[in-house]
Amino acid sequence: MASCVVSYLFPSVYITIVILQLLTTHGTGFKDMNNRKNRIQTFLYKMLEDYDNRIPPNFDEKAAANVSLNLFISSFDSISENTMDYLITIFLRQRWSDPRLNYEDISDEDVLTLDSNMVSEIWLPDLFFTNEKKSHFHDVTVPNKFLRIYRNGTIYYSSRVSLTLSCPMKLHKFPMDTQVCNLQMESFAYTTNRLRFIWDSYSPVEICSGLELPQFSLDNYHLTDCTKTYSTGSFPCLQVNFILRRDIGYYMIQTYVPSALVVILSWVSFWINIDAVPARITLGVLTILTTTTQSTGVRQSLPRVSYIKAIDVWMSTCLVFVFASLLEFAIVNVLSRKEVKRMVTIRRTKQMKTKQDNDDLDEGEVLQGGKLKKAAYLRDPFGKDKARTVDKYARKLFPLGFILFNIIYWTSDLYELMNNRVYEKTLKNPRKRLGVKLVRVSEEDKLRDLIGSSAFV
Structure with a gap:
């Protein structure tokens, strides 16, 4: 019976001892933490007691x-x-x-x-x-x-x-x-x-x-x-x-590609019949207005500087190409409607012999050998051929000129860009x-x- 009581009490005593040890350890830890906190507070107080934050370090030593x-x-x-x-x-x-x-x-x-x-x-x-x-x-x-x-x-x-x-x-x-x-x-x-x-x-x-x-x-x-x-x-x-x-990606999408497409669109008029005057004028004016609007939008996002920027060169050249397309149509239209002054013989039933009769002639009429010849303006039969020839040349010269401009423009800018990168690497x-x-x-x-x-x- 006694052995049973001892075996029953032993676990309880052991657990009690363990708990007391843990409490003692934690109590010591809390005490150490409080001591550490007090030391830091005391240290900060002593450190700043005679400290003057208006004076830089090493002031007495006259060192920087x-x-x-x-x-x-x-x-x-x-x-x-x-x-x-x-x-x-x-x-x-x-x-x-x-x-x-x-x-x-x-x-x-x-x-x-x-x-x-x-x-x-x-x-x-x-x-x-x-x-x-x-x-x-x-x-x-x-x-x-x-x-x-x-x-x-x-x-x-x-x-x-x-x-x-x-x-x-x-x-x-x-x-x-x-x-x-x-x-x-x-x-x-x-x-x-x-x-x-x-x-x-x-x-x-x-x-x-x-x-x-x-x-x-x-x-x-x-x-x-x-x-x-x-x-x-x-x-x-x-x-x-x-x-x-x-x-440059943003500006390629927002400025360069749209303006280049407008320039290409202006070349469509070279394939439109020379007699379709309203269509060609509408296309030319529309492309000019579009290019001008694009150029204005670009300038609004930039400061007003006195020098020329690379994008100004691009937009100005695009405007020149679009305007030249409209000007080309004006030349073609003039050639197709050109008239020449020719003498046309008009037969009269009556003979004009006296000076009085000559004085009664209409302006532009002369009496030669009993026949009345009238000065008249007739359309040149070769005018439309010349106009079509101008259109044919424009279909080749305008794209070639724009391609040449692109080669010069992008080559010079890329060369400058590569020089900058090489300089940075060196x-x-x-x-x-x-x-x-x-x-x-x-x-x-x-x-x-x-x-x-x-x-x-």
């Missing part, structure tokens, strides 16, 4: 603070020729070292990730976009900003911003042009003696995978140093140039020019370098 910049492009759209600007949304990432925020001797935390409330508590670079027209930060659902503070005092600040930037365009080759739109970042108050901007050594510019532009292709980008010198001093500046090649990679290795690193590698290296100043 290096700010590393990285751009992640999430969208690139609304490129407008009329307003000469474009809209871009980026994640602006800045990294610098502030020795005042070094907490290696205070806490064993590798990194502190803080929200936007902490941004106003520390010093930030006074970066602004030189060619900005308008911009805004994103605040949905919370302000899209955050801070990371590493043990060695390195600060990582990221913010999401949408920008409308000016982009002066040269439209001589439109719509087979390549535009260069830049993004400039400059310090507003600090000169190069106090602040320097450098590109991130891992990946200065990152583009969202699958990013597509409506009418352009983002072929490449170039990184440059655009340090500005004014009367007030030299200010640090970095610039990225985006190489945007326009896709350019050295911007990151190589800046001495940056083209390697892919993980976030862990970046974090390890940030924590373990204090060389970044």
